[in-house]
Amino acid sequence: MADTLTVVVVDDHSIFRSGLRADLDRSIEVVGEAADVPSAVAVIAATRPHVVLLDVHLPGGSDASVSGGAEVLRRVASEVPSTRFLALSVSDKAEDVVGVIRAGARGYITKGASGAEVSRAVQAVAGGDAVFSPRLAGFVLDAFGAAVGETAAADDELDRLSAREQEVMRLIARGYAYKEVAATLFISAKTVESHVSSVLRKLQLSSRHELTAWATARRLL
Incomplete structure:
Protein backbone atom coordinates (compact mmCIF):
# COMPACT_ATOMS: atom_id res chain seq x y z
CA MET A 1 0.00 0.00 0.00
CA ALA A 2 1.25 3.52 -0.79
CA ASP A 3 2.19 5.83 2.09
CA THR A 4 -0.64 8.18 1.12
CA LEU A 5 -4.13 6.73 1.37
CA THR A 6 -6.66 7.96 -1.15
CA VAL A 7 -10.23 8.57 -0.01
CA VAL A 8 -13.55 9.57 -1.56
CA VAL A 9 -16.01 11.31 0.77
CA VAL A 10 -19.70 10.69 0.02
CA ASP A 11 -22.15 12.83 1.97
CA ASP A 12 -25.01 15.10 0.92
CA HIS A 13 -23.87 17.98 3.18
CA SER A 14 -21.09 20.06 1.64
CA ILE A 15 -20.14 21.67 4.96
CA PHE A 16 -19.58 18.25 6.51
CA ARG A 17 -17.47 17.13 3.53
CA SER A 18 -15.32 20.28 3.78
CA GLY A 19 -14.87 19.90 7.52
CA LEU A 20 -13.96 16.24 7.24
CA ARG A 21 -11.45 16.94 4.48
CA ALA A 22 -9.75 19.52 6.73
CA ASP A 23 -9.72 17.22 9.77
CA LEU A 24 -8.28 14.09 8.17
CA ASP A 25 -4.67 13.14 8.77
CA ARG A 26 -2.11 14.48 6.29
CA SER A 27 -1.34 10.93 5.16
CA ILE A 28 -4.88 10.75 3.74
CA GLU A 29 -5.66 12.44 0.42
CA VAL A 30 -9.27 13.16 -0.55
CA VAL A 31 -9.39 12.49 -4.30
CA GLY A 32 -13.12 12.97 -4.81
CA GLU A 33 -16.44 13.92 -3.27
CA ALA A 34 -20.07 13.11 -4.03
CA ALA A 35 -23.44 14.17 -2.68
CA ASP A 36 -25.82 11.53 -4.06
CA VAL A 37 -25.96 7.96 -5.31
CA PRO A 38 -25.30 8.53 -9.05
CA SER A 39 -22.38 10.92 -8.51
CA ALA A 40 -20.92 8.60 -5.85
CA VAL A 41 -20.97 5.64 -8.23
CA ALA A 42 -19.31 7.74 -10.95
CA VAL A 43 -16.53 9.25 -8.82
CA ILE A 44 -15.68 5.97 -7.07
CA ALA A 45 -15.40 4.14 -10.40
CA ALA A 46 -13.26 6.96 -11.82
CA THR A 47 -10.85 7.39 -8.89
CA ARG A 48 -10.71 3.87 -7.39
CA PRO A 49 -9.66 5.08 -3.95
CA HIS A 50 -8.29 2.97 -1.13
CA VAL A 51 -11.29 3.85 1.06
CA VAL A 52 -14.73 5.40 0.57
CA LEU A 53 -16.22 7.28 3.53
CA LEU A 54 -19.88 6.66 2.84
CA ASP A 55 -22.95 8.25 4.39
CA VAL A 56 -25.78 5.77 4.87
CA HIS A 57 -28.69 7.97 3.81
CA LEU A 58 -28.11 9.55 0.41
CA PRO A 59 -30.49 11.07 -2.15
CA GLY A 60 -30.74 9.82 -5.72
CA GLY A 61 -31.28 6.13 -5.06
CA SER A 62 -33.43 4.03 -7.37
CA ASP A 63 -34.40 1.31 -4.90
CA ALA A 64 -36.61 2.46 -2.03
CA SER A 65 -36.07 -0.83 -0.20
CA VAL A 66 -32.40 -0.09 0.59
CA SER A 67 -30.54 2.95 1.87
CA GLY A 68 -28.62 5.17 -0.54
CA GLY A 69 -25.31 4.03 0.94
CA ALA A 70 -26.19 0.37 0.49
CA GLU A 71 -27.24 1.05 -3.10
CA VAL A 72 -23.88 2.68 -3.84
CA LEU A 73 -22.14 -0.41 -2.51
CA ARG A 74 -24.23 -2.79 -4.56
CA ARG A 75 -23.77 -0.79 -7.74
CA VAL A 76 -20.05 -0.16 -7.61
CA ALA A 77 -18.29 -2.55 -5.20
CA SER A 78 -17.72 -5.28 -7.80
CA GLU A 79 -16.09 -2.72 -10.14
CA VAL A 80 -13.54 -1.63 -7.52
CA PRO A 81 -12.67 -4.83 -5.63
CA SER A 82 -9.64 -3.32 -3.89
CA THR A 83 -11.60 -0.36 -2.48
CA ARG A 84 -12.84 -0.58 1.12
CA PHE A 85 -16.01 1.13 2.29
CA LEU A 86 -16.40 2.74 5.71
CA ALA A 87 -19.88 3.95 6.65
CA LEU A 88 -19.96 7.31 8.44
CA SER A 89 -23.41 8.40 9.60
CA VAL A 90 -25.40 10.25 12.25
CA SER A 91 -27.62 7.19 12.52
CA ASP A 92 -26.98 4.55 15.17
CA LYS A 93 -30.04 2.45 14.32
CA ALA A 94 -29.46 -1.29 14.14
CA GLU A 95 -31.18 -1.59 10.75
CA ASP A 96 -28.90 1.05 9.22
CA VAL A 97 -25.76 -0.54 10.63
CA VAL A 98 -26.66 -4.08 9.63
CA GLY A 99 -28.01 -3.06 6.20
CA VAL A 100 -24.85 -1.30 5.05
CA ILE A 101 -22.54 -3.96 6.51
CA ARG A 102 -24.44 -6.68 4.70
CA ALA A 103 -24.10 -4.64 1.51
CA GLY A 104 -20.32 -4.78 1.90
CA ALA A 105 -19.05 -1.98 4.17
CA ARG A 106 -16.01 -2.89 6.28
CA GLY A 107 -16.93 -0.66 9.17
CA TYR A 108 -19.39 1.84 10.61
CA ILE A 109 -18.65 4.87 12.76
CA THR A 110 -20.87 7.75 13.79
CA LYS A 111 -20.33 11.39 12.87
CA GLY A 112 -19.57 12.21 16.48
CA ALA A 113 -16.09 10.78 15.89
CA SER A 114 -13.17 13.21 15.78
CA GLY A 115 -10.99 13.76 12.74
CA ALA A 116 -8.25 11.71 14.40
CA GLU A 117 -10.67 8.86 15.09
CA VAL A 118 -11.94 8.88 11.51
CA SER A 119 -8.36 8.92 10.22
CA ARG A 120 -7.44 5.91 12.34
CA ALA A 121 -10.57 4.11 11.13
CA VAL A 122 -9.67 4.84 7.50
CA GLN A 123 -6.16 3.48 8.03
CA ALA A 124 -7.47 0.36 9.78
CA VAL A 125 -10.07 -0.38 7.09
CA ALA A 126 -7.52 0.21 4.32
CA GLY A 127 -5.31 -2.36 6.04
CA GLY A 128 -8.08 -4.96 5.99
CA ASP A 129 -9.51 -4.53 9.47
CA ALA A 130 -13.17 -4.01 10.37
CA VAL A 131 -13.93 -0.93 12.48
CA PHE A 132 -17.05 -0.03 14.46
CA SER A 133 -17.97 2.59 16.99
CA PRO A 134 -18.11 0.72 20.33
CA ARG A 135 -21.86 0.97 20.89
CA LEU A 136 -22.56 -0.32 17.36
CA ALA A 137 -20.44 -3.46 17.60
CA GLY A 138 -23.23 -5.36 19.37
CA PHE A 139 -25.54 -4.89 16.38
CA VAL A 140 -22.93 -6.42 14.10
CA LEU A 141 -22.25 -9.33 16.44
CA ASP A 142 -25.98 -10.07 16.70
CA ALA A 143 -26.36 -9.89 12.92
CA PHE A 144 -23.31 -12.08 12.37
CA GLY A 145 -24.69 -14.70 14.70
CA ALA A 146 -27.89 -14.78 12.69
CA ALA A 147 -25.91 -14.84 9.44
CA VAL A 148 -24.11 -18.02 10.51
CA GLY A 149 -27.43 -19.84 10.42
CA GLU A 150 -28.29 -18.20 7.10
CA THR A 151 -24.96 -19.24 5.59
CA ALA A 152 -25.42 -22.83 6.74
CA ALA A 153 -28.90 -22.82 5.21
CA ALA A 154 -27.60 -21.29 1.96
CA ASP A 155 -26.09 -24.60 0.81
CA ASP A 156 -29.47 -26.28 1.16
CA GLU A 157 -31.14 -23.44 -0.72
CA LEU A 158 -28.55 -23.59 -3.51
CA ASP A 159 -29.14 -27.34 -3.84
Whole structure:
Protein backbone atom coordinates (compact mmCIF):
# COMPACT_ATOMS: atom_id res chain seq x y z
CA MET A 1 0.00 0.00 0.00
CA ALA A 2 1.25 3.52 -0.79
CA ASP A 3 2.19 5.83 2.09
CA THR A 4 -0.64 8.18 1.12
CA LEU A 5 -4.13 6.73 1.37
CA THR A 6 -6.66 7.96 -1.15
CA VAL A 7 -10.23 8.57 -0.01
CA VAL A 8 -13.55 9.57 -1.56
CA VAL A 9 -16.01 11.31 0.77
CA VAL A 10 -19.70 10.69 0.02
CA ASP A 11 -22.15 12.83 1.97
CA ASP A 12 -25.01 15.10 0.92
CA HIS A 13 -23.87 17.98 3.18
CA SER A 14 -21.09 20.06 1.64
CA ILE A 15 -20.14 21.67 4.96
CA PHE A 16 -19.58 18.25 6.51
CA ARG A 17 -17.47 17.13 3.53
CA SER A 18 -15.32 20.28 3.78
CA GLY A 19 -14.87 19.90 7.52
CA LEU A 20 -13.96 16.24 7.24
CA ARG A 21 -11.45 16.94 4.48
CA ALA A 22 -9.75 19.52 6.73
CA ASP A 23 -9.72 17.22 9.77
CA LEU A 24 -8.28 14.09 8.17
CA ASP A 25 -4.67 13.14 8.77
CA ARG A 26 -2.11 14.48 6.29
CA SER A 27 -1.34 10.93 5.16
CA ILE A 28 -4.88 10.75 3.74
CA GLU A 29 -5.66 12.44 0.42
CA VAL A 30 -9.27 13.16 -0.55
CA VAL A 31 -9.39 12.49 -4.30
CA GLY A 32 -13.12 12.97 -4.81
CA GLU A 33 -16.44 13.92 -3.27
CA ALA A 34 -20.07 13.11 -4.03
CA ALA A 35 -23.44 14.17 -2.68
CA ASP A 36 -25.82 11.53 -4.06
CA VAL A 37 -25.96 7.96 -5.31
CA PRO A 38 -25.30 8.53 -9.05
CA SER A 39 -22.38 10.92 -8.51
CA ALA A 40 -20.92 8.60 -5.85
CA VAL A 41 -20.97 5.64 -8.23
CA ALA A 42 -19.31 7.74 -10.95
CA VAL A 43 -16.53 9.25 -8.82
CA ILE A 44 -15.68 5.97 -7.07
CA ALA A 45 -15.40 4.14 -10.40
CA ALA A 46 -13.26 6.96 -11.82
CA THR A 47 -10.85 7.39 -8.89
CA ARG A 48 -10.71 3.87 -7.39
CA PRO A 49 -9.66 5.08 -3.95
CA HIS A 50 -8.29 2.97 -1.13
CA VAL A 51 -11.29 3.85 1.06
CA VAL A 52 -14.73 5.40 0.57
CA LEU A 53 -16.22 7.28 3.53
CA LEU A 54 -19.88 6.66 2.84
CA ASP A 55 -22.95 8.25 4.39
CA VAL A 56 -25.78 5.77 4.87
CA HIS A 57 -28.69 7.97 3.81
CA LEU A 58 -28.11 9.55 0.41
CA PRO A 59 -30.49 11.07 -2.15
CA GLY A 60 -30.74 9.82 -5.72
CA GLY A 61 -31.28 6.13 -5.06
CA SER A 62 -33.43 4.03 -7.37
CA ASP A 63 -34.40 1.31 -4.90
CA ALA A 64 -36.61 2.46 -2.03
CA SER A 65 -36.07 -0.83 -0.20
CA VAL A 66 -32.40 -0.09 0.59
CA SER A 67 -30.54 2.95 1.87
CA GLY A 68 -28.62 5.17 -0.54
CA GLY A 69 -25.31 4.03 0.94
CA ALA A 70 -26.19 0.37 0.49
CA GLU A 71 -27.24 1.05 -3.10
CA VAL A 72 -23.88 2.68 -3.84
CA LEU A 73 -22.14 -0.41 -2.51
CA ARG A 74 -24.23 -2.79 -4.56
CA ARG A 75 -23.77 -0.79 -7.74
CA VAL A 76 -20.05 -0.16 -7.61
CA ALA A 77 -18.29 -2.55 -5.20
CA SER A 78 -17.72 -5.28 -7.80
CA GLU A 79 -16.09 -2.72 -10.14
CA VAL A 80 -13.54 -1.63 -7.52
CA PRO A 81 -12.67 -4.83 -5.63
CA SER A 82 -9.64 -3.32 -3.89
CA THR A 83 -11.60 -0.36 -2.48
CA ARG A 84 -12.84 -0.58 1.12
CA PHE A 85 -16.01 1.13 2.29
CA LEU A 86 -16.40 2.74 5.71
CA ALA A 87 -19.88 3.95 6.65
CA LEU A 88 -19.96 7.31 8.44
CA SER A 89 -23.41 8.40 9.60
CA VAL A 90 -25.40 10.25 12.25
CA SER A 91 -27.62 7.19 12.52
CA ASP A 92 -26.98 4.55 15.17
CA LYS A 93 -30.04 2.45 14.32
CA ALA A 94 -29.46 -1.29 14.14
CA GLU A 95 -31.18 -1.59 10.75
CA ASP A 96 -28.90 1.05 9.22
CA VAL A 97 -25.76 -0.54 10.63
CA VAL A 98 -26.66 -4.08 9.63
CA GLY A 99 -28.01 -3.06 6.20
CA VAL A 100 -24.85 -1.30 5.05
CA ILE A 101 -22.54 -3.96 6.51
CA ARG A 102 -24.44 -6.68 4.70
CA ALA A 103 -24.10 -4.64 1.51
CA GLY A 104 -20.32 -4.78 1.90
CA ALA A 105 -19.05 -1.98 4.17
CA ARG A 106 -16.01 -2.89 6.28
CA GLY A 107 -16.93 -0.66 9.17
CA TYR A 108 -19.39 1.84 10.61
CA ILE A 109 -18.65 4.87 12.76
CA THR A 110 -20.87 7.75 13.79
CA LYS A 111 -20.33 11.39 12.87
CA GLY A 112 -19.57 12.21 16.48
CA ALA A 113 -16.09 10.78 15.89
CA SER A 114 -13.17 13.21 15.78
CA GLY A 115 -10.99 13.76 12.74
CA ALA A 116 -8.25 11.71 14.40
CA GLU A 117 -10.67 8.86 15.09
CA VAL A 118 -11.94 8.88 11.51
CA SER A 119 -8.36 8.92 10.22
CA ARG A 120 -7.44 5.91 12.34
CA ALA A 121 -10.57 4.11 11.13
CA VAL A 122 -9.67 4.84 7.50
CA GLN A 123 -6.16 3.48 8.03
CA ALA A 124 -7.47 0.36 9.78
CA VAL A 125 -10.07 -0.38 7.09
CA ALA A 126 -7.52 0.21 4.32
CA GLY A 127 -5.31 -2.36 6.04
CA GLY A 128 -8.08 -4.96 5.99
CA ASP A 129 -9.51 -4.53 9.47
CA ALA A 130 -13.17 -4.01 10.37
CA VAL A 131 -13.93 -0.93 12.48
CA PHE A 132 -17.05 -0.03 14.46
CA SER A 133 -17.97 2.59 16.99
CA PRO A 134 -18.11 0.72 20.33
CA ARG A 135 -21.86 0.97 20.89
CA LEU A 136 -22.56 -0.32 17.36
CA ALA A 137 -20.44 -3.46 17.60
CA GLY A 138 -23.23 -5.36 19.37
CA PHE A 139 -25.54 -4.89 16.38
CA VAL A 140 -22.93 -6.42 14.10
CA LEU A 141 -22.25 -9.33 16.44
CA ASP A 142 -25.98 -10.07 16.70
CA ALA A 143 -26.36 -9.89 12.92
CA PHE A 144 -23.31 -12.08 12.37
CA GLY A 145 -24.69 -14.70 14.70
CA ALA A 146 -27.89 -14.78 12.69
CA ALA A 147 -25.91 -14.84 9.44
CA VAL A 148 -24.11 -18.02 10.51
CA GLY A 149 -27.43 -19.84 10.42
CA GLU A 150 -28.29 -18.20 7.10
CA THR A 151 -24.96 -19.24 5.59
CA ALA A 152 -25.42 -22.83 6.74
CA ALA A 153 -28.90 -22.82 5.21
CA ALA A 154 -27.60 -21.29 1.96
CA ASP A 155 -26.09 -24.60 0.81
CA ASP A 156 -29.47 -26.28 1.16
CA GLU A 157 -31.14 -23.44 -0.72
CA LEU A 158 -28.55 -23.59 -3.51
CA ASP A 159 -29.14 -27.34 -3.84
CA ARG A 160 -32.61 -26.49 -5.10
CA LEU A 161 -31.07 -24.77 -8.12
CA SER A 162 -29.50 -26.46 -11.11
CA ALA A 163 -25.94 -25.52 -12.09
CA ARG A 164 -27.26 -23.31 -14.90
CA GLU A 165 -29.78 -21.64 -12.59
CA GLN A 166 -26.96 -20.84 -10.16
CA GLU A 167 -24.96 -19.19 -12.96
CA VAL A 168 -27.96 -17.12 -14.00
CA MET A 169 -28.75 -16.25 -10.38
CA ARG A 170 -25.28 -14.83 -9.72
CA LEU A 171 -25.24 -12.73 -12.90
CA ILE A 172 -28.73 -11.34 -12.34
CA ALA A 173 -27.89 -10.56 -8.71
CA ARG A 174 -24.82 -8.63 -9.92
CA GLY A 175 -27.06 -6.39 -12.02
CA TYR A 176 -26.69 -7.96 -15.47
CA ALA A 177 -29.57 -7.41 -17.90
CA TYR A 178 -31.22 -10.47 -19.45
CA LYS A 179 -29.46 -9.84 -22.78
CA GLU A 180 -26.09 -9.56 -21.03
CA VAL A 181 -26.65 -12.83 -19.18
CA ALA A 182 -27.68 -14.47 -22.45
CA ALA A 183 -24.52 -13.28 -24.21
CA THR A 184 -22.30 -14.37 -21.32
CA LEU A 185 -23.78 -17.87 -21.08
CA PHE A 186 -24.47 -18.32 -24.82
CA ILE A 187 -28.17 -18.89 -24.34
CA SER A 188 -31.25 -16.97 -25.45
CA ALA A 189 -32.77 -14.10 -23.48
CA LYS A 190 -36.00 -16.08 -23.31
CA THR A 191 -34.14 -18.98 -21.70
CA VAL A 192 -32.63 -16.55 -19.19
CA GLU A 193 -36.10 -15.25 -18.35
CA SER A 194 -37.30 -18.81 -17.80
CA HIS A 195 -34.35 -19.57 -15.50
CA VAL A 196 -34.92 -16.38 -13.50
CA SER A 197 -38.58 -17.26 -12.97
CA SER A 198 -37.56 -20.71 -11.79
CA VAL A 199 -34.91 -19.32 -9.42
CA LEU A 200 -37.32 -16.82 -7.86
CA ARG A 201 -39.94 -19.52 -7.42
CA LYS A 202 -37.54 -22.03 -5.85
CA LEU A 203 -36.07 -19.44 -3.47
CA GLN A 204 -39.49 -17.94 -2.70
CA LEU A 205 -38.42 -14.45 -3.80
CA SER A 206 -40.48 -11.91 -5.73
CA SER A 207 -37.98 -9.67 -7.55
CA ARG A 208 -34.39 -9.33 -8.73
CA HIS A 209 -33.82 -6.79 -5.94
CA GLU A 210 -34.74 -9.44 -3.37
CA LEU A 211 -32.49 -11.88 -5.22
CA THR A 212 -29.56 -9.44 -5.00
CA ALA A 213 -30.14 -8.97 -1.28
CA TRP A 214 -30.43 -12.75 -0.78
CA ALA A 215 -27.18 -13.47 -2.65
CA THR A 216 -25.29 -10.59 -0.98
CA ALA A 217 -26.30 -11.66 2.53
CA ARG A 218 -24.96 -15.14 1.81
CA ARG A 219 -21.75 -13.83 0.20
CA LEU A 220 -22.51 -15.61 -3.08
CA LEU A 221 -21.47 -12.74 -5.40
